[in-house]
Amino acid sequence: METRGHHISHKFDAELEDVRNRVLAMGGLVEQQILQAITSLAEGDTKLAEVVIDNDIKVNSAEVAIDEECTHIIARRQPAASDLRLLIAVIKTITDLERIGDQAERIARMSQRLAQFERPKNQYGELKHIGELVAQMVHDALDAFARMDAEAAVNVARQDLKVDQEYDGVMRQALTFMMEDPRAITRMLDVMWTARAIERIGDHAKNICEYVIYLVMGKDVRHTGIEKMGGEIKR
Amino acid sequence: METRGHHISHKFDAELEDVRNRVLAMGGLVEQQILQAITSLAEGDTKLAEVVIDNDIKVNSAEVAIDEECTHIIARRQPAASDLRLLIAVIKTITDLERIGDQAERIARMSQRLAQFERPKNQYGELKHIGELVAQMVHDALDAFARMDAEAAVNVARQDLKVDQEYDGVMRQALTFMMEDPRAITRMLDVMWTARAIERIGDHAKNICEYVIYLVMGKDVRHTGIEKMGGEIKR
Numbered sequence: 001m002e003t004r005g006h007h008i009s010h011k012f013d014a015e016l017e018d019v020r021n022r023v024l025a026m027g028g029l030v031e032q033q034i035l036q037a038i039t040s041l042a043e044g045d046t047k048l049a050e051v052v053i054d055n056d057i058k059v060n061s062a063e064v065a066i067d068e069e070c071t072h073i074i075a076r077r078q079p080a081a082s083d084l085r086l087l088i089a090v091i092k093t094i095t096d097l098e099r100i101g102d103q104a105e106r107i108a109r110m111s112q113r114l115a116q117f118e119r120p121k122n123q124y125g126e127l128k129h130i131g132e133l134v135a136q137m138v139h140d141a142l143d144a145f146a147r148m149d150a151e152a153a154v155n156v157a158r159q160d161l162k163v164d165q166e167y168d169g170v171m172r173q174a175l176t177f178m179m180e181d182p183r184a185i186t187r188m189l190d191v192m193w194t195a196r197a198i199e200r201i202g203d204h205a206k207n208i209c210e211y212v213i214y215l216v217m218g219k220d221v222r223h224t225g226i227e228k229m230g231g232e233i234k235r
Numbered sequence: 236m237e238t239r240g241h242h243i244s245h246k247f248d249a250e251l252e253d254v255r256n257r258v259l260a261m262g263g264l265v266e267q268q269i270l271q272a273i274t275s276l277a278e279g280d281t282k283l284a285e286v287v288i289d290n291d292i293k294v295n296s297a298e299v300a301i302d303e304e305c306t307h308i309i310a311r312r313q314p315a316a317s318d319l320r321l322l323i324a325v326i327k328t329i330t331d332l333e334r335i336g337d338q339a340e341r342i343a344r345m346s347q348r349l350a351q352f353e354r355p356k357n358q359y360g361e362l363k364h365i366g367e368l369v370a371q372m373v374h375d376a377l378d379a380f381a382r383m384d385a386e387a388a389v390n391v392a393r394q395d396l397k398v399d400q401e402y403d404g405v406m407r408q409a410l411t412f413m414m415e416d417p418r419a420i421t422r423m424l425d426v427m428w429t430a431r432a433i434e435r436i437g438d439h440a441k442n443i444c445e446y447v448i449y450l451v452m453g454k455d456v457r458h459t460g461i462e463k464m465g466g467e468i469k470r
Contacts, residue, residue, distance in 0.1 A: 071323060078313040182417045
């Protein structure tokens with residue numbers, strides 16, 4: 001979060017900077033959770049999955065702590081409208097980060113189940129690919145947040161279309177496998193749930209982008225199409 | 236939201252009362268969306284499904300408007316910590332209500348797909364039942380919110396366990412049908428996605444309950460088990 005204008009209190013600036021750093025640290029943790037969950041899936045590494053499941057509590061604690069800090073700052077500093085919007089956007093962003101963490105945990109649990117089955121030749125390469133895509137989206141969304149860069153946020157949000165396309169491909173393929181071989185149904189359902197969890201991470205990253213665009217543009221772009229967003233920023 | 240203590244400004248009280256009424260109205264709209272989506276599913280009524288899909292924009296607009304109103308009130312009134320927490324809880328609650336609306340829309344879309352297939356004898360009675368259960372949870376969660384009743388909130392949150400049990404039953408049954416008759420796979424997947432959307436509504440209702448408990452107890456009970464919550468309230 002770039003400091004917008006000078007604040008009378010240097011301490012207030014320092015507090016905002018601290019919040020910014022904590023959100024980025026929480027984002028780094030969540031990104032790591034996604035990547036480890038995906039690795040555990042691709043490598044059938046149930047121990048790594050266990051680590052991800054155990055670490056979800058750290059994500060939850062980070063959310064609670066940052067939420068508290070934001071509320072304290074608002075109560076104590078009674079910030080002007082623009083800083084207030086920023087702090088409320090932080091509270092929303094960490095809610096999405098926490099839910100991304102839940103999805104990472106879900107992927108880790110699925111990877112434990114899938115490790116019991118025969119493995120496909122490509123080692124779930126297509127899931128790994130979408131997983132890396134959404135982890136990058138989360139990273140870039142927080143980067144756009146930190147720099148308050150609406151154009152970057154629009155670009156990241158656009159990536160969600162690509163995620164959705166790849167997701168549709170995985171789902172179609174899993175459905176085909178099921179129909180061809182009913183013995184594969186249980187395993188293919190787990191693949192589908194995993195794909196769904198990954199796809200939802202993309203949605204949450206897109207939510208974060210929308211908060212950035214909202215903050216920069218000063219109007220609500222949620223529930224507006226991405227293309228329209230991009231157009232409005234260029235204007 | 237009960238008024239806690241007297242506010243110097245009667246206008247501030249009136250503003251909080253207005254927010255309260257708008258949240259309840261939004262809740263009523265969302266509850267109607269769920270019930271209509273479920274009815275369209277149970278009766279194969281694709282026109283009613285269309286109405287639900289069209290009305291989702293009303294849910295989205297309500298979220299944006301209430302969000303703006305809360306931010307304005309915080310900026311203008313610079314409320315004390317307890318009222319601030321209340322307003323932030325409202326902002327979080329309407330985010331969950333908006334996402335419940337998205338799930339209702341998703342159920343409506345699934346009901347349109349399922350209407351093309353042969354219908355089961357029980358007319359998706361088990362999905363209808365869980366759907367009514369979660370609609371009631373949403374209603375009761377908002378009721379607990381309006382009355383700031385933490386004990387009621389714990390009871391509503393507990394219902395989520397029942398939803399999860401019924402959800403597991405539907406999923407197991409759908410899996411059995413798939414294995415017995417691979418021609419039913421496509422339809423059963425739609426049943427599973429519908430069940431998942433319903434189950435997620437229960438999760439969002441539970442989130443709302445947690446905000447209430449947090450507000451009343453003054454500490455963060457998110458990420459704490461429901462039983463522990465109940466114990467703490469009795470103490």
